[in-house]
Each structure stands twice: as C-alpha cells, then as structure tokens.
Amino acid sequence: MAATKIKICGITAPDALEAAIAARADWCGLVFFPPSPRNLAPSDARALAGQAGRRIGKVGLFVDPADALLAEGVAAGALDAIQLHGDETPARAAQVRTRFALPVWKVIAVSSAADVARAELYRGAVDTILFDARTPKGADRPGGMGLRFDWSLLAAYRGALPWGLAGGLTPENVAQAVALTGAPLVDTSSGVERAPGIKDLGKIAAFCAAARA
Secondary structure, eight states, X not given: OOOOEEEEOOOOSHHHHHHHHHTTOSEEEEEOOTTSTTBOOHHHHHHHHHHHTTSXXXXXXXXXXXXXXXXXXXXXXXXXXEEXXXXXXXXXXXXXXXXHTSOEEEXXXXXXXXXXXXXXXXXXXXXXXXXXXXXXXXXXXSSOSOOOOOGGGXXXXXXXXXXXXXXXXXXXXXXHHHHHHOOSEEEESXXXXXXXXXXXXXXXXXXXXXXXX
C-alpha cells in the first residue's frame, strides 16, 4: 500500500512552513479567503512560496472565487494546484482547470452517504476530491473549524477519482481515520494549531508521523 500523502493547510508563517517540510508533508495549503483566520495577502503568499521553492507542493484554497482572485492567488503562491471549497459546480471546476492549466481539488461537504455519492458528478471535471465535514448552517466559512464527519461513510468508497480526507483530523486520530477509510491523502488545518491560524510545530511533526504509521 502506498504511503499516505499529507497536506498541512492554512500555513501562514515561515516556521510552520519549515515544520511541514521537515516532517515531509507532501503539500502545504495557502488560503485565499478573507473570512478565514488563515487568509493570506498576496505579498505574504509570495514570500511563503519563495521560501518553499520546490521542496513542497503548494495548494491554494479558494471559496467560490472570481477569476481575478484565482489569477492573483495562482501567481502569488506559485501554486501547483487549486482547491475549490465552495459551491462550485462541475462545470465551473472544469472551467477553472482549463483556464489555469492546474490540477483542481474539489471539496465535498459530507454529512450523509448521499454527499459522498455527489463526488461522481465531478468525474472528468477535477483531479482530486477532498471529503470534509459539512459546517453548520450560517457558519462564516466552509471548513477549518475542526469538525469531523462519520468516517464509516467512506469505508466502502471506491470512486473513480483520487481522493482525500479532511475535517477534524488531529495527531491523535489520523491513524484511526486512515485505517478506517483507507484515505490515500489526509488534510489538516485546525488540528495542528494552538490558536486559529497559528500552527503548533510539534503537532505538525506528530501529525505527519501518525499519518504514516
């Protein structure tokens, strides 16, 4: 079985980026969504991207973005992939993939088996599906809140697309999550923080070690 791939999302500081690289994470997530405590100004994204170089993949997180914001984020973050975390349709996701010539990751909010089944709608439109917990109605952002869903919903998932698991993953539960779902990719943000937007370097190391265990 291939090693589980790891994404540390919501990187905002140089020390957190270095911790993710040192722990051999495969991807870092750069957030371009102002309501998030992890949102980056273009200048900050540019500095982090320059620091990262080719040592780690860079995924930009966007929520129902206009093309202008996507273009700004792609350029500032020297992105390797675009993560769409809003209500983007398969047609919109395919349009983004074509226009920016980058892999697109689509987040599917999950609270039931029907949500998991929705992933098939994106076949041919995106490159990776990321299953995340559905946030409460009226929440100011669609993720990064430490919520998890019933992982058993993914136990029998055999979709056509590469996929990953997000939502409430921590150093303490990620090994169990991988064992239960067989997730080939895990994505954490608040699970490795000591405060919203402030990463805990020890937790980043612990999460990566546990995900591979």
